Amino acid sequence: MSALHDLTILAVNSEPKLVTPDITRSVFCCLVQQACEKIDRTRGHAGDLFGKLLYHEPPVPHVPHKKELMEIFPEAGLWLLNWSIPAKTFPKFVQLITLPTYRYSILLGMTVSVGGLTESLVKHSGAALHSYLRTVSKNRETMQVLAGALKQIFKDHQKVDRVSIPFLKMLEQLLASGCFEIFASIESSLPMEFLLLCKQEINRSKDPQKLMASADVFCSLLQFPGETKKKSLLQLLIFMCHVYPRIRKTTANKLYEAVVTYDDIVSDENMDEVLTLLSETKWDEDLETVRPIRNQICDLLNIARPIRKKAVKESSE
Numbered sequence: 001m002s003a004l005h006d007l008t009i010l011a012v013n014s015e016p017k018l019v020t021p022d023i024t025r026s027v028f029c030c031l032v033q034q035a036c037e038k039i040d041r042t043r044g045h046a047g048d049l050f051g052k053l054l055y056h057e058p059p060v061p062h063v064p065h066k067k068e069l070m071e072i073f074p075e076a077g078l079w080l081l082n083w084s085i086p087a088k089t090f091p092k093f094v095q096l097i098t099l100p101t102y103r104y105s106i107l108l109g110m111t112v113s114v115g116g117l118t119e120s121l122v123k124h125s126g127a128a129l130h131s132y133l134r135t136v137s138k139n140r141e142t143m144q145v146l147a148g149a150l151k152q153i154f155k156d157h158q159k160v161d162r163v164s165i166p167f168l169k170m171l172e173q174l175l176a177s178g179c180f181e182i183f184a185s186i187e188s189s190l191p192m193e194f195l196l197l198c199k200q201e202i203n204r205s206k207d208p209q210k211l212m213a214s215a216d217v218f219c220s221l222l223q224f225p226g227e228t229k230k231k232s233l234l235q236l237l238i239f240m241c242h243v244y245p246r247i248r249k250t251t252a253n254k255l256y257e258a259v260v261t262y263d264d265i266v267s268d269e270n271m272d273e274v275l276t277l278l279s280e281t282k283w284d285e286d287l288e289t290v291r292p293i294r295n296q297i298c299d300l301l302n303i304a305r306p307i308r309k310k311a312v313k314e315s316s317e
Contacts, residue, residue: 001034005049012060021062027053028063029105036093036109036125038116040084047083064101072096086113086124094128103149108163111153114173115166126173133179143182147190154197161210164201168213175220184224191224195231208246215239215251219258222265230303233265238306240294245284252283270300 008027011018031053034046053060055075063069072095083089094110096102113125136142150171157163171194174180183190195218202214214235221232236258239251256278259265266274274297281293298305 001031001046001049004030005053008053008060009056012056012058016058016061019061024060024062025064025101029102032093032096032102033105033109035083035089036106036113038113038118038121043086043089044082044084047081047089051078051081051083065099068099069096086121090125090128091131094132097132097146103146104153107146107149108153111163111170112166115169126170129170130174130177130179133174137179137182140182140186143180144188144190147180147183151190151193151197154194154201158197158201161207165207165210165213168198168201168210168217172213172216172220175217175223181223191221191228192231195221195228195235199235208244211239211242211244211247212250215247215254219254222258222262225264229265233301233303234306237294237298237301237303240283240297241287241291241306243287248283248290252278252281266301274300 004027008019008023028050031046031050035043035050037043037046051073054063054066054069054073055078072092081088090110090113093106096106110125110129113121114129116122116125133146136146150167154164154167154171157167180191198214198217202211205211218232218235222229224232236251236255240248240255242248242251256275259271259274259278277293277297277300281290283290295305
């Protein structure tokens with residue numbers, strides 16, 4: 001990052017024509033992404049360089065949305081800002097989501113923070129993102145654009161665990177908090193597209209962390225009607241006969257919570273029986289013991305029983 005800053009300043013001071021719009025856009029998008037990443041020192045350094053370039057004299061040419069950036073980051077208090085403190089910087093950088101040039105970079109940077117492991121980082125980055133989304137959650141057009149950007153990030157980073165696992169955790173948070181509930185009341189393909197991307201991400205995966213994160217997403221997708229709910233239920237039921245006992249047990253607990261939380265997953269007459277089977281079955285016992293119980297739940301939920309893949313030695317069935 002320092003080299004990027006130094007080269008940019010060198011070009012601006014000596015030969016500004018070398019700094020094209022594409023170069024400036026790439027530099028600023030890189031810095032705002034790093035300023036939202038999970039490592040404090042990285043965020044601090046990126047934020048410091050971002051401020052220096054924004055207010056450099058002579059000015060860096062072709063800065064995208066420069067007026068808006070200077071309104072969000074006024075020069076007067078810029079040098080007193082500790083860029084590495086999540087509570088201070090995330091509420092500012094999240095405002096850049098409204099600017100098309102920076103939207104993808106900001107969301108990509110926030111993905112690894114919101115879906116990260118550090119409690120304070122997850123808390124402040126998640127609060128900033130949720131706060132912003134609550135202000136636009138009723139605007140269909142804006143939510144379509146934001147969901148599209150998130151979908152593109154997921155597509156671009158399939159099987160890249162550094163991004164895809166935090167993305168699954170972030171997506172579950174956004175779904176569970178109701179940020180995307182507008183898509184439950186309108187005809188939209190986005191919930192199904194997220195479901196399909198999740199299935200692609202976990203295909204042939206043996207990573208328990210990734211599988212359990214995806215189970216959380218499938219549970220949250222149960223709030224959406226039609227095929228999205230049906231296919232999410234099917235995936236959860238497949239997990240309940242996974243080769244890993246930990247996956248089976250965790251999924252059963254998650255599905256129990258989802259059945260209690262969301263409407264229309266199970267009929268009223270079958271509710272008690274489904275909840276009893278989910279809560280009282282020892283899902284970490286051998287597969288031959290739990291599979292008939294899982295199949296019984298399939299029948300009660302009116303979901304076709306998953307077909308075993310006999311040709312695969314280690315199957316999730």
